[in-house]
Amino acid sequence: MSSPHPAALRARALQLALEGCPAREVARQLGVSPQTVYRWRRSAASGSNLTQARTRIDELEGELLLCREVIATMRQMMPPKDGTR
Numbered sequence: 726m727s728s729p730h731p732a733a734l735r736a737r738a739l740q741l742a743l744e745g746c747p748a749r750e751v752a753r754q755l756g757v758s759p760q761t762v763y764r765w766r767r768s769a770a771s772g773s774n775l776t777q778a779r780t781r782i783d784e785l786e787g788e789l790l791l792c793r794e795v796i797a798t799m800r801q802m803m804p805p806k807d808g809t810r
Contacts, residue, residue, distance in 0.1 A: 734755060734757070735765050738751050738752075738755055738757070738762050738765055741755075748762040748763055749762075
């Protein structure tokens with residue numbers, strides 16, 4: 726769903742919000758409803774969380790690959806135990 730507002734307007738609203746300007750004041754300055762500003766802020770925050778989650782997933786996948794490589798190397802270097810104890 727695309728926004729009827731230009732991307733530059735949305736970016737300005739988010740910048741004002743980051744600077745600490747209340748949502749109602751941002752809305753008044755830019756000529757949009759306060760609900761629109763709240764929705765833009767919420768959307769930007771969830772996008773940021775999604776980026777952080779993807780970054781963390783990439784890190785964990787890298788660690789998992791490293792662990793699998795270590796296990797494969799250990800199996801090659803250490804013979805399996807015999808059935809006797």
